[in-house]
Amino acid sequence: MPTVETLFNRLRNSLLANRWAAILGLVVFVGAVGVGIIMGGPLLLGLVGVGVVLVALALLAWHGRRTHAAVGGAAAVGSFALATVLTLGLIQLVPYGRDHSNPPTIGEPAWSSPQTRELMVNACFGCHSNEVEWPWYSSIAPISWVVTQHVDEGRDEVNYSEFTVDQGEAEETIETIREGEMPPSYYTVFGLHPEAKLSDQEIADLIAGLQLTPGMDEDD
Ligand code: HEC
Structure with missing residues (x-):
């Protein structure tokens, strides 16, 4: 030995x-x-x-x-x-990360305005909805694994397309935006997802719109 x-x-x-x-x-x-x-x-x-x-x-x-x-x-x-x-x-042979399905939308929050919904779609629906857009690179491992992991975790926390059956952590919505926690910084790093990188004005408008949308804050 x-x-x-x-x-x-x-x-x-x-x-x-x-x-x-x-x-x-x-x-x-x-x-x-x-x-x-x-x-x-x-x-x-x-x-x-x-x-x-x-x-x-x-x-x-x-x-x-x-x-x-x-x-x-x-x-x-x-x-x-x-x-x-x-x-x-x-x-590429690993099966995990290839399922890019979008289940049907069951019901969304009662958005206070079309603009509020549009900002949420731009900044949040990439991980928290059943309208996820899967770019070509999300089909290539290991990127596909990371993207799938984020979408699975994001939908688990709150899915704004299934809001009427399960509100999840939706009451944290305003807080996560106010604290700059969401969208996560990796989502917009290197110029990725420019539509999700909201300006200060858009953030202020979004928070104002969400305050008039039921279920987005702990006080509702
Ligand atoms: C790149 C994917 C992605 C995007 C885009 C994204 N989220 Fe998340 N979100 C996650 C993941 C993953 C978690 C769970 C882990 C964590 O908290 O970081 C999460 C957690 C949450 C939670 C649960 C509370 C908490 O603090 O964990 C809320 C509420 C939330 N997100 C709201 C939003 C809102 C509002 C937006 C848009 C402004 C957004 N998210 C954009 C991936 C994303």
């Missing part, structure tokens, strides 16, 4: 011999978790990072066995590029 110390030494020697691969692996993993934190899916995207690193290490091990040599920078970069393509291809 190898001791923990010899295992550790072997790992260290192998990392030192393949330091390019080690550095690239770290960059891929930190990158995946970083994008995950910004886009609100750290676990899912971190897993993709781990997948790429594992496939790349397997490719490097195979390459090293054939050539009996430590692997240089170019081979490490090549392995990671190939591993990224292979991993992204493989994860």
